[in-house]
Amino acid sequence: MISTNEYFDGNVKSLGYTSADGKSTIGVMEKGSYEFGTSSHETMTVIEGILEVKYVGEDSWISYGAGQSFEVKANSSFQVKTEGQSSYLCKYA
Numbered sequence: 001m002i003s004t005n006e007y008f009d010g011n012v013k014s015l016g017y018t019s020a021d022g023k024s025t026i027g028v029m030e031k032g033s034y035e036f037g038t039s040s041h042e043t044m045t046v047i048e049g050i051l052e053v054k055y056v057g058e059d060s061w062i063s064y065g066a067g068q069s070f071e072v073k074a075n076s077s078f079q080v081k082t083e084g085q086s087s088y089l090c091k092y093a
Helices: none
Strands: 003-007 012-019 022-029 032-037 042-048 050-055 062-065 069-072 077-082 086-092
Touching: 042 050, 042 062, 050 086, 062 069
Parallel strands: none
Antiparallel strands: 003 012, 012 022, 022 086, 032 077, 042 069, 042 086, 050 062, 050 077
């Protein structure tokens, strides 16, 4: 079954699903800055656009473009900002 998720007043929307590989979401972010919390390990792959990511305890931002992935530990948080619409695939472990 497909679930619908909406965050930050509708500026981030995703569809959640479960496949043979496990739980995933595929979503779109509007231009803006957001902070997400994690309950499980996440691997995010940018599909389109650029996501700038700042990890907990870090001072600098790292840019990820289409086809690039980054990982976030379980029970953590991270900040994301984008200068335009960007899409992503998030896999949960």
